[in-house]
Amino acid sequence: MAFLTDRKRAIGWGAAKSGTEHFWAMKKSSVALLILIPFFVFTFGGILGSSFEEVQAYYARPFPAIVAALTLIVGFKHFNDGFQTLVEDYVHGVWEKILILGMTCISYGAAAVGVFAIAKMAL
Amino acid sequence: MADVNRGKRPLSPHLQIYRPQLTSVTSILTRITGNALIVASVLIVWWLLAASTGPGYFAVADGFVTSWFGDIVMFLSLWALWYHTLAGVRHLIWDNAKMLEIDRAEMLGWIVVIGSGVLTVLSVIILW
Numbered sequence: 159m160a161f162l163t164d165r166k167r168a169i170g171w172g173a174a175k176s177g178t179e180h181f182w183a184m185k186k187s188s189v190a191l192l193i194l195i196p197f198f199v200f201t202f203g204g205i206l207g208s209s210f211e212e213v214q215a216y217y218a219r220p221f222p223a224i225v226a227a228l229t230l231i232v233g234f235k236h237f238n239d240g241f242q243t244l245v246e247d248y249v250h251g252v253w254e255k256i257l258i259l260g261m262t263c264i265s266y267g268a269a270a271v272g273v274f275a276i277a278k279m280a281l
Numbered sequence: 282m283a284d285v286n287r288g289k290r291p292l293s294p295h296l297q298i299y300r301p302q303l304t305s306v307t308s309i310l311t312r313i314t315g316n317a318l319i320v321a322s323v324l325i326v327w328w329l330l331a332a333s334t335g336p337g338y339f340a341v342a343d344g345f346v347t348s349w350f351g352d353i354v355m356f357l358s359l360w361a362l363w364y365h366t367l368a369g370v371r372h373l374i375w376d377n378a379k380m381l382e383i384d385r386a387e388m389l390g391w392i393v394v395i396g397s398g399v400l401t402v403l404s405v406i407i408l409w
Contacts, residue, residue, distance in 0.1 A: 199362070210340070
């Protein structure tokens with residue numbers, strides 16, 4: 159009666175619950191950030207400390223706005239994936255799930271607020 | 282028999298047992314810097330939101346982010362960002378099973394430590 163293969167029965171039951179998706183996701187976002195971070199440091203760092211009008215005019219330009227939005231989206235995804243690994247290593251049981259869910263809300267929320275703010279200045 | 286001595290079983294050795302080494306300390310710092318960057322990230326999002334809202338709100342957020350305390354947070358975060366970036370490159374190299382020999386792994390550790398300091402000073406000079 160073995161309609162399921164051994165592999166199918168084993169999938170999802172390991173300590174990690176899944177395969178290498180999480181590892182591969184972090185690798186993709188890390189390579190993306192390797193390109194984005196220098197651009198972000200020197201665009202955001204350059205305008206930080208300027209006046210309200212200068213900041214508004216700066217993020218109305220496409221390059222700084224797109225760099226900042228991409229860095230926030232990819233950066234918060236990468237942060238959330240990394241924080242999940244931290245929690246999975248040190249916290250177990252119900253708090254493990256609460257912390258992962260909570261930080262996922264904060265990560266996606268912060269990225270959404272940041273992208274909204276940039277879009278508002280850019281448009 | 283399975284729960285004889287439960288809770289008092291010897292555990293495998295952990296951090297407090299091992300002498301700190303360059304490779305272990307730089308690895309722990311990778312995790313600390315990556316997670317600590319949430320502070321600067323949230324501050325930057327707040328600053329952007331304020332900049333998109335109006336001059337009054339911007340004065341509040343900008344005043345905090347560019348205060349002496351904000352400067353310290355941003356300076357430390359800049360170092361954390363470069364450190365985490367270089368340590369990430371080290372992981373991308375190790376993922377290909379390259380430079381895992383002890384002497385070469387330690388060399389990568391020094392590159393991350395010294396390189397992050399150099400990049401931080403360089404970017405502060407450029408952005409000043």
